[in-house]
Amino acid sequence: MTQQAGERVGVYPGTFDPITLGHSDIIRRGAKLVDKLVIGVTTNISKNPMFTPEERMAMVEREVAAMGVDNVEVVGFNALLMSFAVKQGASVIVRGLRAVTDFEYEFQMTGMNRQLNASIETVFLMAEVGLQPIASKMVKEIALFGGEIASFVSPSVRDDVVARIKTIGRLGDY
Numbered sequence: 001m002t003q004q005a006g007e008r009v010g011v012y013p014g015t016f017d018p019i020t021l022g023h024s025d026i027i028r029r030g031a032k033l034v035d036k037l038v039i040g041v042t043t044n045i046s047k048n049p050m051f052t053p054e055e056r057m058a059m060v061e062r063e064v065a066a067m068g069v070d071n072v073e074v075v076g077f078n079a080l081l082m083s084f085a086v087k088q089g090a091s092v093i094v095r096g097l098r099a100v101t102d103f104e105y106e107f108q109m110t111g112m113n114r115q116l117n118a119s120i121e122t123v124f125l126m127a128e129v130g131l132q133p134i135a136s137k138m139v140k141e142i143a144l145f146g147g148e149i150a151s152f153v154s155p156s157v158r159d160d161v162v163a164r165i166k167t168i169g170r171l172g173d174y
């Protein structure tokens with residue numbers, strides 16, 4: 001997908017480990033705000049990923065294809081977000097918010113990003129009410145302890161998580 005002159009490009013960055021129904025909600029809604037939405041799949045050095053960057057990209061690509069949105073591209077990156085956004089020609093960063101704690105973190109990140117590049121705006125989308133509690137970290141924890149995650153991720157992502165847990169093993173013996 002190449003950029004056209006005058007096209008409004010947004011970047012929705014994240015680790016997507018795994019991609020949840022909350023992420024999918026933000027992708028669907030964010031894609032309506034821009035001509036092209038780039039899903040930037042990155043590795044956060046402070047997180048312990050369950051899936052490799054390539055596996056996460058494939059998961060996100062599969063989920064985006066299932067959504068039927070045609071103005072979304074999935075790109076991996078391992079750089080400063082603002083550098084990645086400039087490379088993509090983005091004028092907007094799309095971020096999802098679930099709770100007040102998200103806002104505090106995102107407020108700080110937005111301030112730092114504005115210092116790096118004030119020409120790129122950050123737009124916050126509140127997750128749908130029923131999806132607000134979902135976090136990839138919690139999904140992984142529930143699955144690792146043998147809990148059901150079908151209400152938090154798509155069936156294919158659930159299958160990916162269950163298959164991964166079969167290779168790394170469950171936690172707990174209760």
